Amino acid sequence: MDRKIPTTMATQHPDNARAPYWKTNNDPFISTLDEIEECYRTYTDLGCQEYMWDWEGKYVDEGVVDKLFSLYHPYFSENQLGKDVFLTFRLPNIWYEKEYRIARAYIGILTFEELSRDLGLNSPPVFEVILPMTDEAQKMIYLKTTFRKIAKLKSQVFDETTEASDPSYLQVIPLIEGVPQLAASHNILMEYADLHQKEYGSKPSYLRPFIARSDPALNAGFIPATIAAKVALSEYYKFGQESGIAIFPIMGVGSLPFRGGLNPFTVSQFLDEYPGVRTVTLQSAFRYDYPLDSVKEAIHSLNRALPFTKPLTYTEEEIAMGERLAQLFSTIYQETVEEIADAINQISSHIPPRRERKLHIGLFGYSRGIGQKRLPRAISFTGALYSLGVPPELIAIGRGIEAAIKENLEDALFMFCRHLKEDLRHAGHYLNRENLRFFASGNPAWERILEDIIIAEKYFKLELGPVTTEHYLHRNIVSSIYFLTQEEKDISPYLFDAALLRRSLG
Template sequence: MISQHPDHGSKPYWQKSAFIKTGDEIKECFLSFSELETSEYKWDWEGKYVDESVIEKLLSEHHDYFKKNPLGKEKFLTFRLPNPKVETEFRLGRAFMGILGASGLAKKIGFHSPPLFEVILPMTESAEEMIAIQEAFKEIASLKHVLYDFGEESLKHIEIIPLFEQVTTIIKSDSILEKYLELHQKKFHFKPVYLRPYLARSDPALNSGLVPTVLAIKIGLSHYIEFEKKHNIKLYPIIGSASLPFRGGLTPDTVEQFCREYSGIKTVLIQSAFRYDYEKKSVIKAI
């Protein structure tokens, strides 16, 4: 999963300036798919200005590519939502409308639909927070008016990727997921097919120290194995790390070592230093 978090020191291979402007993020997203051959790109709504027309621009500017590599099927764009505990609620509503609009647009012009179906919830600390996001989305998706109607076949439910960012939360994240399954069944009357718990590696090390963070992640991953057996549901854990050793030490030169260190991880976050501070060929090979 490509992250927009900037930690690079060199110029991206596709432009002359080291600084990536908001207006250049559409291009970066497409090149991450088409040239670096990544499968997922995180579109960050948290604490920053964001281009809300990302789907329209990707599909219109790169029509043939996404016809061949459909968003939501072969390539994945995943919104990192603003957490309503910290940011104003109108940003969350705009993100929801973007997801719903993308679903309708893709269907109307003959692309795979929905192109967006998962969202990342930062700073997750409880199952109730996860359910609240899904409830809010369902209510917005059900709005009807003479001037607009998302339709009965439109996207009504989104999958939540909980981002656990504190050592104590990471350790007990399996308990949060267990409560989430219980509430999900009660509220929506079905069990999720899978879960993608997202374990932060970079920030917890800064806040709680390197050793506690590494141990917490390994404890969490160990708990997930038992969780799968107990609840008969697949977990696909994500880890968020950076290139500096203290923040995870993930570089094109350390991929195999990193994967051994955090065995059980299914998705790895790739920040900008990984992509732009090393030779492009080695980056593609590492990915």
């Protein structure tokens, strides 16, 4: 294979509390106009090798490559886009969101190729796209075939005689976002390889399957999301061995344990927890809520280590145990979250925006939910629960452990969740027990979360709660959030201050 696989992918996830280090007005909000400079700086300042340009559910600058080449031509003359550093489009899923924007993305990719070629730069500069919520291989093929049709139509309409790249060059990265979908993702890859063979006469030379950690956690809980990610990694490498296709898995992770737990202070733990991941997302909180020197050092460490971690593989028996564990924990988690969803939604609506997101309603997108309840997206969900003093990592943990012990799955739990104790300790520093008791007095679902904590503390011989000055300050702020919410007063400044202390909105 004659291309470089990037290891660190900066993304536009709006989870930062602080302003980016490069903004002069100290404003944490990152506008569409800011994202051109942000993209450039992730390459030059931080050493990230890839940047995700997100068309899904947010506004974007559709002329991104034109502007990068215009504003920063000397850099891209030396560091070729599409060869040395990478720009990857995350497309809307047209089976959930109207396809107005995907056609514009396609035309952009094709015109960027022309521009790059005319400037004597590497061409094509953009050749990979991410398909969110991938659940069928045919949808990946559909993106490739429609792109090829548009490329040929463009060439015919404009009577282009210059030799362009083969329009089948578009590579599709399947982003798999649910626990059931992750469990079945081996089959998606197998079917894709077969369809690719039929359509193009050969199998793809490589695949970069993208494992989500946030949405599986939102929908099924912390433990099921961890297990699903581990099983998917194992299955991808088995598929690679069977098919002869090179596999380079991507994992989408946030800074807090619930959303994957990768931040500049947890690189070693993450590498040990998820060996075999070849690319990780570095979301906004990772890049902006930690000391800049620590961020750069962490990215350097990831760039060096990720290509060489040895993937874990699980037997069919072990996978069956993992699936049963996930089922035990997710059932408890989902029942609980459905009963506390109103409180979560009440707080999440006040989480400050950090990007120009489109509304996830009607024609313009899609929302998440459990049972009959609609939920916010993962960052706001996580931020809301931390801001109430009840980190979501703690929901179902105690009852789930008891259920695992009853079914002789205790060893399997720690096989899949190597750093569970450390993750619970980290999340537990932001527990506000007083808030939880207040909630429990009016809703038995909160009382069951209190039971989870008591069981987990006894099992792990831990005392969850604040330890450092920052933890105690966070506890005090989220106490204020609770009381101000009861009086229907503005909580926005308090949400911001709490996020600063935990180094992430959610």
